[in-house]
Amino acid sequence: MNEAPSASPTAEEAAFFRASGFLTLPGLIRPGEIAELAEAFDAAVRQATGRGPRDAGAFGGELPALVTVVSPEARIPSLGASRLASQARRVMAVLFEVPEERLLCGWRCFLKPSGGGETPWHQDAAYRPPPHRGGTIWLPLDPATLESGCLDYLPGSHRGPLLPHALRGHHYVAEPCDGDAAVSCPLSLGDASVHTCLTVHRAGPNRTARPRRAFAVVCQVA
Numbered sequence: 001m002n003e004a005p006s007a008s009p010t011a012e013e014a015a016f017f018r019a020s021g022f023l024t025l026p027g028l029i030r031p032g033e034i035a036e037l038a039e040a041f042d043a044a045v046r047q048a049t050g051r052g053p054r055d056a057g058a059f060g061g062e063l064p065a066l067v068t069v070v071s072p073e074a075r076i077p078s079l080g081a082s083r084l085a086s087q088a089r090r091v092m093a094v095l096f097e098v099p100e101e102r103l104l105c106g107w108r109c110f111l112k113p114s115g116g117g118e119t120p121w122h123q124d125a126a127y128r129p130p131p132h133r134g135g136t137i138w139l140p141l142d143p144a145t146l147e148s149g150c151l152d153y154l155p156g157s158h159r160g161p162l163l164p165h166a167l168r169g170h171h172y173v174a175e176p177c178d179g180d181a182a183v184s185c186p187l188s189l190g191d192a193s194v195h196t197c198l199t200v201h202r203a204g205p206n207r208t209a210r211p212r213r214a215f216a217v218v219c220q221v222a
């Protein structure tokens with residue numbers, strides 16, 4: 001899976017990220033590499049849940065908004081050697097201005113089934129103990145559109161504070177949260193977005209007939 005790395009974020013992109021708390025990364029991964037990543041994603045979901053991503057409505061009685069598989073790289077070791085792994089570290093090191101050796105990274109599979117509801121507003125920091133220095137590279141394996149459940153970000157929310165979150169089902173939900181100023185980030189195959197662990201974000205419902213799959217590479221500055 002390894003190939004020569006491509007360009008790092010420019011100074012302008014890094015400045016946008018520091019001001020806004022998120023950034024889109026067009027062409028982070030070549031579209032041809034997505035098929036291999038999608039195969040690894042499907043295998044990890046199948047191993048973790050006993051079901052494939054296209055087994056519509058097969059994840060229990062009620063259709064979940066999101067099926068999450070934590071640490072798929074433990075099930076599919078080739079992920080750790082993939083270009084996404086090296087690209088994620090490279091991008092994070094530039095954006096957080098640290099050497100790559102200081103980054104601790106882990107993966108997530110996020111599967112939003114066809115018909116799945118919204119991923120509610122939250123800050124990833126609600127899921128982890130402090131210090132809250134780090135972020136997530138989010139790479140969709142199906143086009144992420146307004147219809148399929150792309151991410152929406154609240155610009156500037158990464159300056160904090162960590163909002164109160166209520167645990168609803170499997171999700172921490174930021175409350176109260178006014179999403180009026182949200183910016184939607186639709187992504188084509190090969191594009192990714194990156195956000196900090198304090199950036200308030202959500203994903204819309206999936207109104208398409210296909211699942212919306214995404215890998216997240218979550219990095220903390222050690």
Ligand SMILES: O=C(O)CCC(=O)C(=O)O
Nearest residue numbers: 110119136138203214216
């Ligand atoms: O994929 C989703 O619906 C949610 C992803 C998310 O919240 C994240 O990557 O932090």
